[in-house]
Amino acid sequence: MRHFARLWSLAIVATFALAGVTPSAFADEAESSLRLRGFGTLGTARSSSNQTEFIRDLSQPQGISNHWSSRIDSLLGVQANWQATDELELVGQVVSRYRYDKSRDPELMWAFAKWEPDARVSLRGGRIGADFMMAADSRLVGYSHLAARPSPDYFGPLFFSYIDGVDASLTLPLGSGLVRGKLFAGATPEKTSGTPGIWDTDGSPVSGIVLDYLLGPWQFRANMAQVRFASDIQFAPLPGALRLYGANTAADALVSDGKTARFYSLGVIYDQGPLQVQGMLNTIDHESGVFQNSHAGYVLAGYRLDTITPYVGVSWWKTRSRNISTGLPADSVLDMTFNAIMAASAVDQTTYTVGARWDVYANLALKAQWDAIRGTAASVFPFQHSKAGWNGRTDVVSFIADFVF
Amino acid sequence: MRAFISLLILFLALPLSAAAADLVLIANPKAGIAHLTQDDVTNIYLGRYRRLTSGVTAEPIDLPNESEFKARFYRQLVSKSLPEINAYWSRLIFAGKTQPPQLAGSAEEAVRMVARRPGALAYVERPHADARVVVVFELAN
Numbered sequence: 001m002r003h004f005a006r007l008w009s010l011a012i013v014a015t016f017a018l019a020g021v022t023p024s025a026f027a028d029e030a031e032s033s034l035r036l037r038g039f040g041t042l043g044t045a046r047s048s049s050n051q052t053e054f055i056r057d058l059s060q061p062q063g064i065s066n067h068w069s070s071r072i073d074s075l076l077g078v079q080a081n082w083q084a085t086d087e088l089e090l091v092g093q094v095v096s097r098y099r100y101d102k103s104r105d106p107e108l109m110w111a112f113a114k115w116e117p118d119a120r121v122s123l124r125g126g127r128i129g130a131d132f133m134m135a136a137d138s139r140l141v142g143y144s145h146l147a148a149r150p151s152p153d154y155f156g157p158l159f160f161s162y163i164d165g166v167d168a169s170l171t172l173p174l175g176s177g178l179v180r181g182k183l184f185a186g187a188t189p190e191k192t193s194g195t196p197g198i199w200d201t202d203g204s205p206v207s208g209i210v211l212d213y214l215l216g217p218w219q220f221r222a223n224m225a226q227v228r229f230a231s232d233i234q235f236a237p238l239p240g241a242l243r244l245y246g247a248n249t250a251a252d253a254l255v256s257d258g259k260t261a262r263f264y265s266l267g268v269i270y271d272q273g274p275l276q277v278q279g280m281l282n283t284i285d286h287e288s289g290v291f292q293n294s295h296a297g298y299v300l301a302g303y304r305l306d307t308i309t310p311y312v313g314v315s316w317w318k319t320r321s322r323n324i325s326t327g328l329p330a331d332s333v334l335d336m337t338f339n340a341i342m343a344a345s346a347v348d349q350t351t352y353t354v355g356a357r358w359d360v361y362a363n364l365a366l367k368a369q370w371d372a373i374r375g376t377a378a379s380v381f382p383f384q385h386s387k388a389g390w391n392g393r394t395d396v397v398s399f400i401a402d403f404v405f
Numbered sequence: 406m407r408a409f410i411s412l413l414i415l416f417l418a419l420p421l422s423a424a425a426a427d428l429v430l431i432a433n434p435k436a437g438i439a440h441l442t443q444d445d446v447t448n449i450y451l452g453r454y455r456r457l458t459s460g461v462t463a464e465p466i467d468l469p470n471e472s473e474f475k476a477r478f479y480r481q482l483v484s485k486s487l488p489e490i491n492a493y494w495s496r497l498i499f500a501g502k503t504q505p506p507q508l509a510g511s512a513e514e515a516v517r518m519v520a521r522r523p524g525a526l527a528y529v530e531r532p533h534a535d536a537r538v539v540v541v542f543e544l545a546n
Binding site: 077079081112122140141171176214216272273304362 | 444455489496501
């Protein structure tokens with residue numbers, strides 16, 4: 001049955017893709033209310049370390065190490081927009097990417113109705129994008145980003161791509177610029193790779209607010225979002241054993257069900273002529289003791305020289321240890337296991353990025369990028385399968401082809 | 406020989422560039438607007454805000470990528486190349502946000518669309534702006 005479902009999904013994707021690239025099917029977009037489009041990335045990357053696996057974000061169960069791999073960046077997506085009336089539009093988007101379960105099964109990313117009764121108001125309901133990026137809601141459309149991938153230091157912990165819910169936005173002129181406010185609420189239907197196994201966050205309520213101010217080449221953003229996890233990460237039988245020995249504080253720290261994570265961010269973009277600079281700061285606070293609280297930031301700057309845009313960037317991600325103790329002997333299995341879990345969400349690293357984007361055709365961009373990750377040996381959360389010899393330093397080289405059609 | 410060809414190309418190109426008329430933004434007379442600012446036009450064409458001061462919803466019209474006017478329009482409006490404009494729209498389209506401007510096959514068709522719809526706006530060379538439409542913005546060269 002599962003095999004059949006996969007074949008069926010692939011068939012749908014193939015049909016969409018073929019329809020999208022067949023000129024005769026929708027040649028006259030101005031006359032047709034149904035539009036099919038697609039996007040994709042073919043990428044290969046490798047790091048300099050065989051002591052850890054570099055991943056794009058925490059949803060990925062395996063990453064890349066010191067041999068070339070197309071695993072983390074390659075993807076294909078198709079999107080259908082149907083303008084039902086002047087005010088009502090239906091949008092569906094399916095993406096095949098490397099997922100939490102190591103498959104590339106097509107996944108319904110967006111499926112929503114958008115109602116715009118007025119040019120100032122937009123209401124959406126259904127499966128909608130989680131609006132974390134400043135320049136785009138989708139972190140998967142590489143063509144729309146300057147760098148090879150959104151900064152893993154900044155976006156890595158944000159494993160939600162979409163929510164089932166509603167959002168409402170209002171745009172109004174203010175001064176000589178525009179102010180836009182957006183509220184969203186819903187629940188995540190997603191799963192993510194966890195330690196250990198898969199963490200099913202299905203049904204976790206998500207809500208937030210986004211405020212943007214656009215003034216000429218400037219965009220300013222303040223964003224707050226929160227998620228209340230609806231399930232525990234499976235650490236059994238550890239919590240029960242800790243309680244048995246009276247280590248209740250430690251056992252409580254392993255609870256994530258009912259605990260809220262809050263995300264706050266500030267951002268700015270300056271985009272004028274050939275120059276674009278963007279920077280963001282965030283802080284993430286967890287009620288659950290499983291995750292360390294963190295703060296992160298990035299700055300990325302590019303300057304276009306005809307079709308080639310060289311860019312440089314720096315990003316950082318640091319967490320604060322919670323110093324929770326079991327009170328049990330340091331050489332006991334319980335204490336060592338608990339401390340290992342507490343240390344698993346530690347991050348302390350800075351990444352320096354140099355790259356270039358070449359816009360070969362109007363719909364194709366090639367990118368080459370070098371990331372130098374400089375962190376401490378304790379910085380393991382951004383990676384998968386770190387080994388004892390991991391020293392916090394690795395270099396990642398990426399070659400990417402991003403396209404839209 | 407190569408120098409001669411370069412010179413020839415230069416000579417052929419010169420009269421063309423000299424002959425290129427200014428680009429203007431045209432609107433339907435029923436749109437209820439006499440003038441738009443550069444910020445207004447930028448907000449409309451980049452899909453940030455499409456409400457005209459008269460309350461009419463603006464419906465911007467684009468020309469095909471191959472059109473020389475299109476490249477010139479975006480260069481003069483926001484100093485952006487077409488790949489940058491395409492990347493910008495892929496961000497918004499694939500986020501399920503605003504739709505890009507409607508596409509006209511030619512400048513003549515763009516003028517017809519503006520003449521037909523009260524909210525429609527298009528960029529054309531000044532000689533194309535006939536009596537059916539009004540000029541609401543002039544692009545700086």
